Amino acid sequence: MPRKIATPKLATADVCDAMGKAVKVLPVKFQDFGGNIDFAGPAVTVRTLDDNSKVKALLATKGEGRVLVVDGDGSERTALMGGNLAVLAAQNGWAGAVIYGCVRDSHELCREDVGIKALGTCPRKTEKLDRGEIDCEIAIAGVTVHPGNWIVADADGVVVTKELPSLDGQ
Numbered sequence: 001m002p003r004k005i006a007t008p009k010l011a012t013a014d015v016c017d018a019m020g021k022a023v024k025v026l027p028v029k030f031q032d033f034g035g036n037i038d039f040a041g042p043a044v045t046v047r048t049l050d051d052n053s054k055v056k057a058l059l060a061t062k063g064e065g066r067v068l069v070v071d072g073d074g075s076e077r078t079a080l081m082g083g084n085l086a087v088l089a090a091q092n093g094w095a096g097a098v099i100y101g102c103v104r105d106s107h108e109l110c111r112e113d114v115g116i117k118a119l120g121t122c123p124r125k126t127e128k129l130d131r132g133e134i135d136c137e138i139a140i141a142g143v144t145v146h147p148g149n150w151i152v153a154d155a156d157g158v159v160v161t162k163e164l165p166s167l168d169g170q
């Protein structure tokens, strides 16, 4: 019996149907770790390798419904987010985080009122040497994400668009 998934407010499938080639689908099998499976918002971008200093710094600021998109180069060596950062994200009003990399403390992440999609888990923490770039153009598995692009995520996947479609009447 398939697990039950709530109907998303904004479904990635509807966005794809409405926008055709104007929407990009991240070609990544993300897993869900956060308390919310569907989320959407404007992207804030980070590029970093095995150092989550910038991720923490951003999640410590007001999220205002935005989505943090982290290009961690797909590293499975360390976790870019754990329980403390998930609490920060939820407290500060981030809609979610899409992490091309790993997370840890998955038993804590699922309790937080925030979306968290990542490749998988790794119990080892990152270095904290303040490396990485924020608000830059990133490419996740070959798909470019610009700061301010819309991210829509649900159980079907993660899509990127310049603007949201009007889905009235669907």
Ligand SMILES: O=C([O-])CC(=O)C(=O)O
Pocket (backbone or CB within 6 Å): 052, 079, 080, 081, 082, 083, 084, 085, 086, 104, 105, 125, 126
């Ligand atoms: O601090 C880290 O590197 C990640 C972590 O464990 C947390 O967010 O709780």
